[in-house]
Amino acid sequence: MINLTIDGRQTSVPEGTLVLHAARELGIDIPTFCHHARLLPFGACRMCLVEIEKAPKLQTACTTVVSEGMVVRTDTEQVRLTRQSVLEFLLANHPLDCPVCDKGGECELQDLTHRWGAPASQFREAKNRKGKALPFGPFIVMDEERCILCQRCVRFDQEVLGEGGIGLMGRGFRTRVGTFQGRPYDTPFSGNVVDLCPVGALTSRPYRFRARPWDLTSVASTCLHCSVGCAARLDARENHWVRLRGADDPAVNQGWLCDRGRYGFGFAASPERLTAPQLRRGGKLAATSWEEALDRVVQALREAGPDRVGIIGGGRLTDQEAALLHHLGRQVLGTAHLDRRAGRQLTATPHLAGGTLEDLDRAAHIVLIGCDPEETAPVLALRVRQALRRGTPVTELGPWQTYGPGHAWIPPSRWLPAVGSTATALAGLREELAGQDQPVVLVWSGEDAAVHDELARWRQAMPGARLLIVGDQPNARGAEAAGLLPGSGGRSTPELLAAAAAGDLQVLYLVGVNPALSFPDGALVREALEKVPFLVVQDLFATESARSAHALLPVAAWSEKTGSWSNLEGRHRPLAALTPAPENLPDDGGIFRELIRRLGGEVSAPLPAPAPPAAAAAYPLSTPPAAEGLRVATVELTYSGGGTVLHAPALSPVLPEAWVTLHPEEAARRDLAPGQVVELSCGDSRLTLSVRTSAQVAPGLALVPRRLPHSPDNLLTEGAAVALTPVPRKEVLP
Ligand code: SF4
Ligand code: SF4
Ligand code: FES
Known part of the structure; x- marks a missing residue:
């Protein structure tokens, strides 16, 4: 523990604590902009400057670590004047359009200006003009003039997503936040930058001009769009659901949401909803x-x-x-x-001790079995991405590879019998990892009966193994x-x-x-x-x-x-x-x-405990025929299908068209180019799809997204041989 004094009060905090957090523990508020509890210390905005004895200049409380005997002052004349100056500079080029800004009423710049700002600006010069209401991504609008360059959005993109899709562009007073090469910011987690932005620079397209914070009624609830169950705040105006924001549950979503969850709420007000029996x-x-x-x-x-x-x-x-x-x-x-x-x-009958999302943070190895969490459980995937960045080995067993070259991928499986089944691959991995005393986390889509049995063997071989089954229904x-x-x-x-x-x-x-x-x-x-x-x-x-x-x-x-x-x-x-x-x-x-x-029953009586269910029964999927050629595999996608997603208007710009993904060699062998329209036939069923290619799809497979109403994949038999016939262009045009 480190002893220090803040504003005359003595305290002891663990080594490595930031001055900002030591002060907050004493109830001393230090204003911040760029600091965020879920991002690394950064020190960009200088709003948190404090006096530290023996330091020649003011120091940023959000990046300075406590040291023994440190004496900190947060409430001196110099500190107050500095805060005032920082705000004055931030507002020098600010458009002051708070009356028409979505963030008005819940803006950190507005709040801190009221509390620490100067009564009037000394600037008389013309303001620097930048872009307003610029399209930033399918869900996001950017107002560059309001941006205070705190870089929370950029750091989220780099530290949490690891994508590098946005960054600071330009220099000096022309510096702005932008997307690389002007590409739309279309990560499935884009809405988090709106939650993070302390000002009204990044706003959500579906929420723009819909409500003022003081008009809203809010409840703390959970997103029910997938089995992760992210903590969220739901906001309504006059009984209309207008917004869903992330809430910080450290064990589950750490404040983040995916865009399916965040923008999928429009289904509740859909005119297609049934209202009468x-x-x-x-x-x-x-x-x-x-x-x-x-x-x-x-x-x-x-x-x-x-x-x-x-x-x-x-x-x-x-x-x-x-x-x-x-x-x-x-x-x-x-x-x-x-x-x-x-x-x-x-059924999700657990063969292994129930895993938790936090197990992914301490896993020695992560095994993804026939499941792509990026698509089916996006916020879980953020923990997998973090693990990859820490160097945790991730092995994928499935028809496509999510995490790119450089990570183990065993493209098995029941689709390609020559390669061996997923369960065989999993058994090999079990032998390789046996004796591992750190937790191994297996993430499974729960779809392969042979895997179900193999998991029982993992339990005996590896007490540290944990299982997470990504549910196909949220509950x-x-x-x-x-x-x-x-x-x-x-x-x-x-x-x-x-x-x-x-x-x-x-x-x-x-x-x-x-x-x-x-x-x-x-x-x-x-x-x-x-x-x-x-x-x-x-x-x-x-x-x-x-x-x-x-x-x-x-x-x-x-x-x-x-x-x-x-x-x-x-x-x-x-x-x-x-x-x-x-x-x-x-x-x-x-x-x-x-x-x-x-029916004559009673509901007020306590409900009896459920009887233990029978053992899981595998679905009677047809065995793949032995014929050579392409076989069909299906994948669940973030925005595909689902009872509610298709009825959320905000998601319509990102709803996928039906397509088939082939390995580039397969496409070349069939003389098919990306974008070309083909008819995929499987037995008596026919689907019209456009071709995509990816080296991260196993050769020999035709990968089709699931549950799209206009291309119902359940007309296809998983693993069955399929034929692709190019559709002449004139037949595609209306
Ligand atoms: S857009 Fe918002 S979050 Fe990003 S740097 Fe500007 S003020 Fe910060
Ligand atoms: S991962 Fe996305 S869809 Fe799933 S609960 Fe979280 S926000 Fe909702
Ligand atoms: S909050 Fe410390 S520098 Fe921005």
Whole structure:
């Protein structure tokens, strides 16, 4: 511990502490601009200058480390005059357009000027003019005149993202922040620079001129766009959700958000949202009353009997709603046919001790198994990027390589049988790393049944191994903990769909899932949804699966309900209601309660503990044919598919067109150039896609993004041979 005196008060702080933090611990406020708790000390703005005895000049509190016997003064005349001067210089060329600036009311420059600034400026010269309202990226607008060159944005880009997409351009009074070669700042984390900017230089396009801070109501909640569960503040103006900002949960997101989470909120106000229940009459869905809709659902459930009812979904519910759904299914209806899974993910039955996001910070080795966290769990990927920068080895097993040349990549797999399966590669890695006493963190998409079994062997070989399963539904962990997996004798999702297709199921109840896009066997799911005599779909939107529904039950969005859920670590994440649901829509829990009541069950009684689920069942994906040639592999993308992302207008500029990525040699062999349009055929299915090439895709693969409504990849059989036929240009043009 180091002893020092600040403003006459003695204190002891650990060695290495910054003077700024030592002062803040004593409750002494030192104003700052460039300092940020999640960025390295920098010392650019000079706002934090303090007197330190024996130092010839004032020192920056944000970069000076305490030393034994140090005497610091933060409140002298010289310090006050210096702060005033720093502000005067910052404002010398400032446009003073606070009345029309989005940041007005929550601007650090405004606040510190009120507190420490001079009453009037001494500058009489004409102001230096710079660019205003310049497009900076798909979501960001830059006002160069407001920038105080604190470089928080630049440092975030370098230190946290490691991208180097923005930097200081020009010299002297012409210095400005810009993107290299004027390219749009299109990293999937771009919105964080708006949170970081202490002034109104960087503003969010979707939030510009929408509200003033004093008009906002805010709640502390969590982003529910993926299984990471980033802490966030949700802001609404007059009951309209207008903004989502990062909040600092050190164990989870450390203040950062990805752009899917930050700008995906527009779905809640989408005009396409369902606002009234619908029943099928005369072959068509028509709006009806809640009374009639629920009566009809109850009647269908009663008539079917427990063995002919199946429920799919639950990974988008709160933990409390998942428990209610389990109660409705298992106790009230008496069915064991419940399954939260509606995509490729197997159950998340943990074979290894549950990993945490913080394990990635201390991992001796990170193994990514068939999963690209940059796309599916972006804020988790920020920790992987940090680990790479620390020199932690990362091994990727999957059809494409995310982290570029120089890191281990085992392009296996079930797609390319000649190379061996992912599980075989994983077994080899286990033998290589055996005896490792530092944690090895495995990040898995939970899709390969053989990997599921191999992970059990990791547990015996390596007690330090930790597993993180990136959920394909945000609350996959909570739904499984609530028991939303088939019970003993219960049917899994593929079995339920097969039963529906064979006429053995009377009622299929889909809760917040859209298997018509997400389930790997598109033909089976379509047949099942068409044949089942009574299909109930409970969702925000009329999804592809809802086209054959007999009852459509709209629900409140996650920003309109309160509860909690569990992220991929199983960590409790709070959910707070920001706005009321349109037309007073009930939340999912409200519908379950009402169904339980009408079916004669009790909801006030404590909910029984869920029964342990049956062992994971692998989906019956077809074995790849042995033929030579290209095989199809699919990947989840940040902005592709998903129940809500497609309904968020702010994300439309970055929504991907469907494409197929080939290794450059594969493209050259087929005489295909990037941008060329091809028809990809797989059995009877055809998709029209544009060609991209990347050396980070395994040769022999045709990589297709998942869950795009205009190119449903579940018409393709994973690993199956595909043919690519160029589409003549005239056929592409409208
Ligand atoms: S744009 Fe904002 S965060 Fe970036 S240097 Fe300027 S003031 Fe700082
Ligand atoms: S990483 Fe996931 S939880 Fe976090 S902001 Fe992005 S979508 Fe939301
Ligand atoms: S906060 Fe210390 S120099 Fe900017």
